[in-house]
Amino acid sequence: MRIHRGRIAQYKHDQLLREYLKQHLHELIQQKELIVDGKVKTPITTLDLPRLKYGEDSPVLARGGGQGGRGGAAGGGPAGDDEIQVLGGLLGGDHHGREVRVELDFDEFVRLAQEVLLEEIQLPVFHEPSRSGEVRTDALPELDDLDRIGLRPDLNLEETMLHALLRAIRERGRAEYDVELAQDGWYFVEDPSAYENHRSVEVYVLDISGSMRGEYLALVRKTIFVLWYYLERRYPTNLRRYVVFQDVAEEKTRDEFFCVESSGGTHISAGFEKAMELLQGVTEHDRFLFLFTDGETSSGDFDLAKRRFEEALGRFDLVCYGHVNPGGRGVGGFSEYVQEAARRLPRVVFANLTDADAIRATLGQFLTCLRRDRTGGQPWTPTGTSSSASRP
Amino acid sequence: MDAYRDIIERIETLARRRGLSFDPVYFRLTDSDEIAEVASMGLPNRFIHWYWGGAYKELVVQQNKELFSILELVLNTRPSYAFLRRANTYLQNVLVIAHVFGHVDFFRNNHWFAKSNKNMLNEAERHARQIRKYEEQYGRDRVEGLLDALLTVANTVNAFERNPAERRKRLIYYLEEKAPLEPWERHTLQMIREESEYFDLIQRTHIINEGWATFVEAELLRDILDTPAWATLSVQLSNRPAPYTIGYALFRRVKQERGFEAALQIRTYYEDIRFIDEILTEDLVRRLDLFVYDPKDRQKSYDLQQVKDMLIAQKLYKGEPHIEVDPASTPRELVLVHPEEDRRLDPKRVGLFLRAVYGLWRNPVKLRTAGKVYTYDRRGLSTV
Numbered sequence: 001m002r003i004h005r006g007r008i009a010q011y012k013h014d015q016l017l018r019e020y021l022k023q024h025l026h027e028l029i030q031q032k033e034l035i036v037d038g039k040v041k042t043p044i045t046t047l048d049l050p051r052l053k054y055g056e057d058s059p060v061l062a063r064g065g066g067q068g069g070r071g072g073a074a075g076g077g078p079a080g081d082d083e084i085q086v087l088g089g090l091l092g093g094d095h096h097g098r099e100v101r102v103e104l105d106f107d108e109f110v111r112l113a114q115e116v117l118l119e120e121i122q123l124p125v126f127h128e129p130s131r132s133g134e135v136r137t138d139a140l141p142e143l144d145d146l147d148r149i150g151l152r153p154d155l156n157l158e159e160t161m162l163h164a165l166l167r168a169i170r171e172r173g174r175a176e177y178d179v180e181l182a183q184d185g186w187y188f189v190e191d192p193s194a195y196e197n198h199r200s201v202e203v204y205v206l207d208i209s210g211s212m213r214g215e216y217l218a219l220v221r222k223t224i225f226v227l228w229y230y231l232e233r234r235y236p237t238n239l240r241r242y243v244v245f246q247d248v249a250e251e252k253t254r255d256e257f258f259c260v261e262s263s264g265g266t267h268i269s270a271g272f273e274k275a276m277e278l279l280q281g282v283t284e285h286d287r288f289l290f291l292f293t294d295g296e297t298s299s300g301d302f303d304l305a306k307r308r309f310e311e312a313l314g315r316f317d318l319v320c321y322g323h324v325n326p327g328g329r330g331v332g333g334f335s336e337y338v339q340e341a342a343r344r345l346p347r348v349v350f351a352n353l354t355d356a357d358a359i360r361a362t363l364g365q366f367l368t369c370l371r372r373d374r375t376g377g378q379p380w381t382p383t384g385t386s387s388s389a390s391r392p
Numbered sequence: 393m394d395a396y397r398d399i400i401e402r403i404e405t406l407a408r409r410r411g412l413s414f415d416p417v418y419f420r421l422t423d424s425d426e427i428a429e430v431a432s433m434g435l436p437n438r439f440i441h442w443y444w445g446g447a448y449k450e451l452v453v454q455q456n457k458e459l460f461s462i463l464e465l466v467l468n469t470r471p472s473y474a475f476l477r478r479a480n481t482y483l484q485n486v487l488v489i490a491h492v493f494g495h496v497d498f499f500r501n502n503h504w505f506a507k508s509n510k511n512m513l514n515e516a517e518r519h520a521r522q523i524r525k526y527e528e529q530y531g532r533d534r535v536e537g538l539l540d541a542l543l544t545v546a547n548t549v550n551a552f553e554r555n556p557a558e559r560r561k562r563l564i565y566y567l568e569e570k571a572p573l574e575p576w577e578r579h580t581l582q583m584i585r586e587e588s589e590y591f592d593l594i595q596r597t598h599i600i601n602e603g604w605a606t607f608v609e610a611e612l613l614r615d616i617l618d619t620p621a622w623a624t625l626s627v628q629l630s631n632r633p634a635p636y637t638i639g640y641a642l643f644r645r646v647k648q649e650r651g652f653e654a655a656l657q658i659r660t661y662y663e664d665i666r667f668i669d670e671i672l673t674e675d676l677v678r679r680l681d682l683f684v685y686d687p688k689d690r691q692k693s694y695d696l697q698q699v700k701d702m703l704i705a706q707k708l709y710k711g712e713p714h715i716e717v718d719p720a721s722t723p724r725e726l727v728l729v730h731p732e733e734d735r736r737l738d739p740k741r742v743g744l745f746l747r748a749v750y751g752l753w754r755n756p757v758k759l760r761t762a763g764k765v766y767t768y769d770r771r772g773l774s775t776v
Contacts, residue, residue, distance in 0.1 A: 005429055005444075006428060008440050009433070009445030010448050010452075011445065012440070014449070049540065050544055050741065050744030050745050050747070051547065052730075054738060055737060058734075059702075059735065061702040061703060062685040063680065063682055087634050157620070157623060160627065177623045179627045182631075
């Protein structure tokens with residue numbers, strides 16, 4: 001019998017990681033820039049050996065994406081947006097004594113945060129579902145476009161070889177296949193407008209006016225992470241879109257969404273509008289809107305916000321409105337209006353997010369909605385057009 | 393393994409015909425998990441430490457997401473053992489087999505690599521058993537704390553250095569000789585030092601070793617594979633991690649300019665520093681898109697000397713800042729010096745590093761760098 005030393009070592013590593021995270025989650029989750037380059041930066045030193053390192057602004061040895069050979073300038077020049085791969089002490093790809101990063105991969109951070117939060121908030125933990133048979137679809141993603149950037153498994157070998165051949169003839173005058181991926185690679189890619197293979201669309205809308213920091217950020221992020229825990233178990237494939245708003249609303253990437261700066265007024269109507277815009281072309285998904293705000297909508301926006309909220313109810317299967325209220329003050333203005341609507345309308349969940357207990361209450365309502373749907377209650381998505389519904 | 397017997401024999405025959413020689417190689421099919429385990433720990437049967445756990449986890453995640461897979465693993469023993477991943481396609485394993493013959497030829501013939509301890513597998517097993525005994529005897533936490541500190545300074549080894557005065561400038565040797573350690577602690581230090589020296593030899597020949605194996609792989613398979621398979625290999629060769637592609641490009645250049653015999657000579661007598669210094673050219677630096685990047689002004693420099701210097705410094709000090717023990721150190725005070733260079737130390741790291749060294753030295757430790765002196769003693773860190 002083999003002793004799984006790697007797994008034992010990983011267990012030890014994760015124990016330290018959990019311990020650290022438990023102690024510091026609240027402080028980590030409040031970082032204004034939560035994700036940098038796909039990683040959650042932490043002051044963790046326990047997971048790395050405390051070896052000496054050069055400062056972050058020191059020159060490093062690096063490789064690019066193969067553009068270097070094409071340039072003519074002798075002395076180099078400014079780095080563009082092309083990928084720069086820093087070659088560490090062991091030059092990358094080394095198998096001996098690799099560095100353990102001080103940063104946590106964002107997905108890993110979320111997973112560990114969920115573990116801690118579920119325990120803290122006392123929410124049920126589900127077993128990992130078996131993935132087989134959960135997603136039934138006739139509509140596989142169609143990789144009908146070509147790009148110079150893509151996934152390795154989607155390499156278009158024919159096109160790549162052709163370019164390698166042309167380059168070999170051009171450079172050496174010989175017709176031989178000697179592929180250099182950085183220079184010759186072509187990939188099959190999906191038309192970015194095709195989202196047919198996703199089963200749920202979740203739009204996260206965040207008010208970034210006013211005091212978007214500290215406890216406010218902690219409550220929003222904790223709620224989102226716990227929501228993800230349950231949504232991921234129901235929707236193995238999902239599409240998440242992110243919107244921030246103040247006077248105007250704009251879509252952000254995930255990483256930007258978790259690093260936003262606060263400024264400007266509060267036009268909740270703009271947030272709803274942008275969220276609905278993102279549903280364009282979405283017909284075969286369960287559609288969720290999660291909106292988080294800490295304040296009142298700007299004067300003059302109230303009526304418009306009401307109209308947009310009502311329109312959103314018609315477009316989304318569920319609207320979850322989080323009134324972020326770490327001070328525990330009373331609920332007034334537009335939030336009060338939504339709170340009232342939530343009492344009447346089954347598709348609205350209102351959450352007065354004052355603390356961790358409020359997250360539990362919100363999730364309770366949310367899970368009730370999911371259960372109602374699972375047990376044959378009101379289906380959210382018109383089933384007539386769907387050949388690939390994910391519900392049983 | 394039956395499916396591979398013929399191709400192994402064919403590749404082995406081809407390799408011998410090209411002038412390669414090696415000890416017997418035993419191939420074994422295994423799963424990705426075992427390969428990730430050995431790759432993260434460096435050796436099978438090595439002592440278990442949380443630090444390997446992080447690397448192991450990262451590899452497993454990358455393999456599961458199919459972002460990166462270690463396709464092969466070959467152990468530097470006599471005879472050699474090579475692992476073929478069960479999940480590989482037949483073609484991938486054919487590439488691995490050819491690559492392995494490059495490695496085992498290098499193990500046997502490279503002048504520097506030949507100095508490595510071929511019995512390290514058994515040594516590592518013996519160390520692991522001894523460390524487990526110490527854990528029982530002195531407590532797991534105490535042993536783990538010691539291992540953390542020792543692994544922190546382990547990269548200061550220099551397996552190539554024979555001059556005692558020069559060796560003593562390297563922190564781990566100095567601590568071994570002079571630190572007030574208990575006998576079991578000193579023994580643990582010696583075990584870690586011995587393993588680190590083994591890896592130092594491997595790292596100092598890493599580019600030339602991987603480059604040679606990749607070069608041999610291409611040379612042997614060019615005639616065996618059909619055009620689509622060759623194109624697939626060709627794609628792979630240009631998309632491997634840096635040591636493979638850099639080393640491969642250098643050997644290709646040697647063959648183009650001086651012939652295969654010269655490549656054989658280089659694999660026998662060179663290690664990475666000489667290999668880089670002699671073969672890397674401005675043109676290759678461009679071709680490989682290798683540069684020194686200055687994050688302050690977002691500038692890339694393809695200057696050959698700068699790139700070479702950086703590569704060589706990485707070889708000498710494993711990418712970590714170079715520190716030396718000041719000969720003026722006394723039993724009461726250990727003084728470390730970071731020689732002046734363009735690159736500054738990360739100040740956040742200094743205190744943590746000194747705390748680890750203090751844990752071994754148990755008396756005040758100083759570090760002089762860039763006009764500052766950091767001191768770590770029983771009161772903690774202070775700076776002048």
